[in-house]
Structure formats: structure tokens, C-alpha cells
Amino acid sequence: MTPKTRSQMVEETRAKLIAAARKAFASKGYAASSMDELTAEAGLTRGALYHNFGDKKGLLQAVIDQIDAEMLARLYVVQKEAETPWLGLLAESVAYVEMALEPEIQRIMLLDGPAVLGDPANWPNQTACLKRIEETVQSLVDDGTLKPVDARATTWLLNGAVLNAALWIAAADDPRDAFPKAVQAFRQLASGLLAEV
Secondary structure (H helix, E strand, C coil): CCCCCHHHHHHHHHHHHHHHHHHHHHHCCCCCCCHHHHHHHHCCCHHHHHHHHCCHHHHHHHHHHHHHHHHHHHHHHHHHHCCCHHHHHHHHHHHHHHHCCCHHHHHHHHHHHHHHHCCHHHCCCHHHHHHHHHHHHHHHHHCCCECCCCHHHHHHHHHHHHHHHHHHHHHCCCHHHHHHHHHHHHHHHHHCCECCC
């Protein structure tokens, strides 16, 4: 058996800390998760946490980056399975809103994440997502599916509507009751962009 390289050991340490933090943040929440418990769960020291992530907030960012990558992969599949780019954009948006019903996403991405890290629209991982949506919107404007609107402004408004719907659902007393209401309102809002046939 060959010995592990330094980079393999660093990656293994990071993965253990992220897994422990993800489990703790999802079950207890960010504020109630102590760094000592996180490192003990991972079988590591506080020094390993500080060395790899700087602090607990840096570890939360790493957990969010991991969950966000998984969410984006799921959304990409939903978009690609749709019959048209417009239906794909709608399906992707609704799927994102629906993810607000999942306890882990609800707690980490929509409640604790914004409270600790600020507006999700400003998180580093949002740039690629917004660029892809803007390209889709521009192509829908170009092919006449949508009215002649500014693609960047429309992207930010659609993204804001979807994100705020998810935040509303996550904070609702009854998220399952809020979900269909949010979807119906979003579909009505988005349909206003369609070109007259």
C-alpha cells in the first residue's frame, strides 16, 4: 500500500471536517454546533479546522459550496430534461424552490447561510449560475420566445423571485403549504415575460 501524499491527506482532512459540519449544521443548526464537537466527530483537532477553513464561518462556506454544487447538478438535469429552453428555465426555477422543503437545504442554505454569510446572491458560487441563466434568457429573447427585455436585468429579477420564494418557504410555519402558492405566483410572474403569440 502506497503512503498518502500530503495533498491526499489535506483533502481527506477537509472532507472529514465538511462531513461532520454538514451533519451538525443540518441537525443542530450553525449556532448550536460547537467547533469542539465538530472536530471530535471528525476525529481531528481545532487546529485542523483553523488550518483548513480559518474558522467556523469558513467551514460553513465550504459546506454551502458542497451543497450548492449538488443542487446545481440536480437543477442542470431538470433543465436539460425539459422539452424547450423556456420550460427548462421554469422547471429549474420550480425545482430550486421545491428544494426549500428539504430539511438540510432549508436549514443550511436558506436559514443559517444567509444569517451568517449575508445575501446568497453575493456568494461566489452564484456567478456561474447567473451567467448561465442570463445566456438562456438572452437566447429566449433572441428567438422571440420572450419579449425584448434586458437579459441581465431579467436574470437578476427571476433569480431574486426564486431565491426569495425559497427563503419564504424555509421560514414559513408550514413550508409544504407555502410551496404551491410560491410556484403558482412565480409561474404567473414569469409568464409575463412571454412574447405575444
